[in-house]
Amino acid sequence: YVDLMSQPARAVYIFCRATGIDHEIIPVRIVNGDTRTEEYTAMNPFQKVPVVKDGDFALTESVAIFRYLAHTRDIAEHWYPKDAKLQARVDEYLEWQHQGTRFHCARFFQEKWLFPIAFKVAPNEKKIASMQVNMEKCLDEIERIWLQSGKKDFIVGETISCADILAACELEQ
Numbered sequence: 001y002v003d004l005m006s007q008p009a010r011a012v013y014i015f016c017r018a019t020g021i022d023h024e025i026i027p028v029r030i031v032n033g034d035t036r037t038e039e040y041t042a043m044n045p046f047q048k049v050p051v052v053k054d055g056d057f058a059l060t061e062s063v064a065i066f067r068y069l070a071h072t073r074d075i076a077e078h079w080y081p082k083d084a085k086l087q088a089r090v091d092e093y094l095e096w097q098h099q100g101t102r103f104h105c106a107r108f109f110q111e112k113w114l115f116p117i118a119f120k121v122a123p124n125e126k127k128i129a130s131m132q133v134n135m136e137k138c139l140d141e142i143e144r145i146w147l148q149s150g151k152k153d154f155i156v157g158e159t160i161s162c163a164d165i166l167a168a169c170e171l172e173q
Contacts, residue, residue, distance in 0.1 A: 001026045001043070001051040003034075007106065008062035009050040011169040015066060015162055019075040031118070063094045066162040078159040089156040093146065093163040101170040104138040107131050109173050142167065 002009035002025060016023040028034040028049055035047040043058040044051045051058055052065045059068055070080030081087045108131045116123045146155050146167075155163040 001028045001040070001049055001053075003028045003030045003049045005030065006049045007102070007169040007173055008166070011162075011166045012050045012052070012062050012065050014165050014169065015069070015079070018160075018165065019069075019073070019079055021069055021073050021075065062166065066094070066166075070162070078157065078161055080162050081157070086157055090161050090163050093155050094166065097163075097166055097170065100138050100141065101167060104131070104135040105170045105173060108135040139171075142171075 002013050004010050004013065004027075013025065015021075028040070030049065034040060035044070035049060040051075041047055043053065044060045046060060048060065050062055050065060051060050052068070053059075054068075054072070059065055066080060069075070080090060108128070111131055112123055112128050115121065142155075143149065146152075154160055155167055
């Protein structure tokens with residue numbers, strides 16, 4: 001269950017396609033109230049996307065979904081390494097991104113574009129300027145720390161992982 005306007009849902013969708021995981025996309029429109037129905041709330045009481053159903057098992061939260069799919073599906077190891085140290089590095093980014101890219105980039109996008117369009121209000125330029133400073137600090141941390149000032153092509157390791165997909169979806173918004 002995905003709404004492709006949601007960065008985490010889009011990341012799970014891309015992960016499934018990139019890894020070749022057999023899946024069925026069930027489109028959900030948050031703005032139409034699709035996540036607030038009784039049926040949807042039974043799957044996800046948080047009323048958010050994404051949701052993955054595997055038989056009668058429903059799982060929410062993109063990071064949990066990445067981990068579950070990596071453990072239950074036959075995918076290339078680089079997506080979510082089995083090596084404890086490499087996996088810990090992927091997990092380190094997945095945990096950091098909630099208060100890093102997810103928080104700062106999403107808040108900037110919401111204040112500058114989403115809220116003014118959705119609620120037909122003028123953007124709060126002072127708030128946007130403050131959020132832009134925080135977002136740019138976060139982007140600097142990605143470049144300086146995670147990508148080691150351009151010495152690395154990927155967030156973790158020598159090849160793409162689910163961390164890169166999640167980062168890309170937040171940054172491209």
